[in-house]
Structure formats: structure tokens, C-alpha cells
Amino acid sequence: MFSRFSRRTFLKSTAAATVAASLPRLAAAQDKVIRIGFLAPLTGAVAAWGKPGLDGCAIWAERINAAGGIKLADGDYQVEFVSYDNEYDPAKARTGATKLIREDGVSFIMMLGGDTWPGVQPVADKTGMLFSTLLPSDLSPETTTLIAPAEVHPIYNVTGVEWLAENKPDLKTAVMCAQDDALGLPSVATYLAAFEAAGIEMLDDPLLFDPATTDFAPVVTRLIANDPDIVCLDTCYSDYVHPICEQLFQQGYKGQIISCTADFYDQMIAKTSEEFMEGFVFQFPDFDDPALNADTINFADPNGFYAEYNKRHPGQWGAVSWEYASIMDLWKAAAEKAGSADPEAVMAAMKDGGKGDHAFGQADWWGSELFGIDNALVGDWPVVVIEGGKARVKAFKSIPDWYARHGDLLVKHMTAYDQMWNQRS
Structure with missing residues (x-):
């Protein structure tokens, strides 16, 4: 499909x-x-x-x-x-x-x-x-x-948001979408905590869609209606990341995209353009990256x-x-x-x-x-950015260090989404 x-x-x-x-x-x-x-x-x-x-x-x-x-x-x-x-x-x-x-x-x-x-x-x-x-x-x-x-x-996702805030401080607003399931919800809570810690404003509540969704045009239309600086794709499956990115491209979005994963990103580039995918932030490196030889x-x-x-x-x-x-x-x-x-x-x-x-x-x-x-x-966990059509590790950032400073925010948002261990039990 x-x-x-x-x-x-x-x-x-x-x-x-x-x-x-x-x-x-x-x-x-x-x-x-x-x-x-x-x-x-x-x-x-x-x-x-x-x-x-x-x-x-x-x-x-x-x-x-x-x-x-x-x-x-x-x-x-x-x-x-x-x-x-x-x-x-x-x-x-x-x-x-x-x-x-x-x-x-x-x-x-x-x-x-x-x-x-x-x-x-x-x-x-x-x-x-x-x-x-x-x-x-x-x-x-x-x-x-x-x-x-x-x-x-999902806690390593805080590192991508932290890196964005440090390296692109002009990005002030964000929106997010995710499938409504056990992969999506804890990640939503984590990104909300990370955006709050970075002082980035959420323009709307996270848009949760049914995992059976196949038409992402209306999802994207709603997502970018308020012209956000950042579109966050949470931990969406590749089945969702790819068509969402295609729709973002077709609907003329020019801002920053951040996602947990970007599996098969070469195919996303082929469906959109190298220019559109430039600067895409995610969390998983290619293992030919020189940074992995440290x-x-x-x-x-x-x-x-x-x-x-x-x-x-x-x-x-x-x-x-x-x-x-x-x-x-x-x-x-x-x-x-x-x-x-x-x-x-x-x-x-x-x-x-x-x-x-x-x-x-x-x-x-x-x-x-x-x-x-x-x-x-x-x-530590890597922050990966697509540059010139190729994924590159830009930094290794400490999850424990972030948690020591902002753990209360993560607990707050995890609790709001019923994702703390005592709530799930």
C-alpha cells in the first residue's frame, strides 16, 4: 500500500x-x-x-x-x-x-x-x-x-530534542502525532517532557491516530494547520513515518522534523527530495558512521x-x-x-x-x-541527523544527565498517560 x-x-x-x-x-x-x-x-x-x-x-x-x-x-x-x-x-x-x-x-x-x-x-x-x-x-x-x-x-528520545534546542534555538513550537498503542504512548509522554524541558511550546495536544490508519493526508493537514516549527513523529512505525513524510512534502511543510526512527530513509528521500529530508533528526545511526569507531x-x-x-x-x-x-x-x-x-x-x-x-x-x-x-x-545515546542524503551521528548525549535535571517532568507526563509502572500493573 x-x-x-x-x-x-x-x-x-x-x-x-x-x-x-x-x-x-x-x-x-x-x-x-x-x-x-x-x-x-x-x-x-x-x-x-x-x-x-x-x-x-x-x-x-x-x-x-x-x-x-x-x-x-x-x-x-x-x-x-x-x-x-x-x-x-x-x-x-x-x-x-x-x-x-x-x-x-x-x-x-x-x-x-x-x-x-x-x-x-x-x-x-x-x-x-x-x-x-x-x-x-x-x-x-x-x-x-x-x-x-x-x-x-522511549527515554533516549530526550536526547534528540535536547540537541535541537542547543543547536537550533530559533525553533520554538512543535506538534506531534503517534499511533495509539504501547509503543506510541510512552514515547508521547517522553517527547512532551523533552519539549517542556527545552522550553519548546506544544501548539496542540498530541494527535493520536488508530494503528489501522492508512490515509495520512488528513492527519498531516491537521498536524501542520498552525504552522509549527517542529513536527514530531514520535515512535511511529515505518508504515506511518514514510507516508506522513510524503504528505508533509506534498502539503508544502518547510520546517524541522524529528522522529524516533527513520528506517529506510533513502526511500523517503526518493519519495520526497534530499532537500526536504535535510536536517531530519532521529536516534539510530548507520554503522558505517566514523563516530562508531571511537x-x-x-x-x-x-x-x-x-x-x-x-x-x-x-x-x-x-x-x-x-x-x-x-x-x-x-x-x-x-x-x-x-x-x-x-x-x-x-x-x-x-x-x-x-x-x-x-x-x-x-x-x-x-x-x-x-x-x-x-x-x-x-x-549515552546518539543523535543522528540526515545531511546530504546520509545519516550522521552529531552527538552522544547522556540520558542519566538529562534525567537528573528533568526527571520530574518525565514522571509527570508518564503519569498523565498512565505509563508509569504502577499504573500499567
Whole structure:
């Protein structure tokens, strides 16, 4: 419906082919194998935040296995990923979690999270399995075996707004739209807090649209009616970001755009223009960016990883292409430190000392003030700007520093949208 970028057409395969998207199983005779579960949307509207991550894990596994595997107390193990397409459906996610644990014998399960986590939490509680999410807003004091070690959505969005306020102080007004769901709402609260902290006026309440929306012309018309300096696209799916940007272009908007993601931004440029997309601010870098070669970066050979990914999957690099692999770096280090793949031992080793090697630098296990539990790994996050048709990291900004100054605003807006952990429980 939205041309080739749409996540609804992101995968053209049948359901059977999707299930087969798991990495090839290692030879049955090879007994020293650790299986990792990948429980995420591989088809449907949210597939672009699942399938590219599985593709990145394939590259990660090949690198690790070629280097000797995972070194535990009783020997070296090869790693194998087993995927299950939950189609971003809570019931299917629960079925998938049960299968991965009972039938596939996984030692760890990675998820996108969001609307699917409530379906899985009873399985986690019953089995004690270690799960990861890309959405710390899933966390609560009851989610004792759930960690958010890579992406700290939505609180990293404050860094983009802070950078805008510092570098473009003439931008004084903003509007925002988002889909009305578990990904959109906590992000809305975060952007509202960030805009308030930056002294940027919201011209209207956030425009929340139904996730089934396909015609974005009236959404954009309403959005820009008061001539805002900034249009914020919150954490809209690519299915929404692309047509919204096309409508902004067609309706003559000339101002600043900020968004959590800009997956497949080259296709947005093709549908609009390089000039229109110039200065677009978002939060996810291309891994060929020179800024990722700094000594503080904890991701092995990011440029080589990016090149290999694009060789295998041209045009499909997105926000999550590296994130699940980054989680596996942390998991591998913790398992080797513990000498075991046991979920409880790995989690204890991972959180030992209260700090961890996040992809973008050392970070703190944090979250009790906002999530009721210190299970999110929070530190610096990049601010990315499109310049000359290419995404470039402009700064790494500290989330904890922002929270120390403005945490009360985030709590205020999260509470207003019923997104605090005690409200969600």
C-alpha cells in the first residue's frame, strides 16, 4: 500500500517460509550447542523491528562460532538462534515462548516487547527464563527476569530534542502525532517532557491516530494547520513515518522534523527530495558512521558488520539491525563470566557491579525511579541527523544527565498517560 518500504510488504514470504527464517540448525551430532530464542514479529506491520534483527544475529553467530564459540566452564559451545514469529500478537508470543523453552531448550529469549510482553510474562514468571526487551516501558517490579540491555525506548528520545534546542534555538513550537498503542504512548509522554524541558511550546495536544490508519493526508493537514516549527513523529512505525513524510512534502511543510526512527530513509528521500529530508533528526545511526569507531563503542567492527549486513540484505538496514546482536554481546560476556548459560547465573553476572558495556559506552543498570526496577542499561545515546542524503551521528548525549535535571517532568507526563509502572500493573 505504501510502496516497497512498507512493513506490511517487508516480507513477501509465506508463513511457512518465515518460520524457516531461523538460522540453520547445527548438525545434530554436535552436542555442545547453546540455543537462543528470537521471539519477535517477523511478518506483519511491525516486522521491520523484528526480522532485520534476526538477520543481524545470523552475522553475529557466524562471527562468534568461527572464533571458537562461547567459552563456558565445561567447554566451548557453538551458538544457534531459534526464531518464532509472534506477529506482534500477545497470544502468539505466549505460545512461542512456551515452545522455545519446552521444545527448543533455549537458554535466553530476545523480544521486541511492547504489546506482546503481557502475553509472555506468565511464562517468564513460571519458568524463570531470562528475557530481553527493546522497550524498558515493559519493566516493572514484577518483571524480575526481564532486562532492557540495548535499547532504552522511549527515554533516549530526550536526547534528540535536547540537541535541537542547543543547536537550533530559533525553533520554538512543535506538534506531534503517534499511533495509539504501547509503543506510541510512552514515547508521547517522553517527547512532551523533552519539549517542556527545552522550553519548546506544544501548539496542540498530541494527535493520536488508530494503528489501522492508512490515509495520512488528513492527519498531516491537521498536524501542520498552525504552522509549527517542529513536527514530531514520535515512535511511529515505518508504515506511518514514510507516508506522513510524503504528505508533509506534498502539503508544502518547510520546517524541522524529528522522529524516533527513520528506517529506510533513502526511500523517503526518493519519495520526497534530499532537500526536504535535510536536517531530519532521529536516534539510530548507520554503522558505517566514523563516530562508531571511537574507543568507547562496545560493538566489534561496526563498519564491517554494516557492510556485511548490506551485502546480504541491501536496503534493509534499520533501527534494530544491530540491537539484538548487541544484546548478545552482553549475554555472551556474562555467560562466560559466570561459566554457565543458566539464566539466573547469566543475569547475576550481567548486573554485577551495577554497570555494563552498552553498545555506545559504559552504562548503568537503572530504572527503579521510572520502572520500579533497575533492569535497564542506561547511558549515552546518539543523535543522528540526515545531511546530504546520509545519516550522521552529531552527538552522544547522556540520558542519566538529562534525567537528573528533568526527571520530574518525565514522571509527570508518564503519569498523565498512565505509563508509569504502577499504573500499567
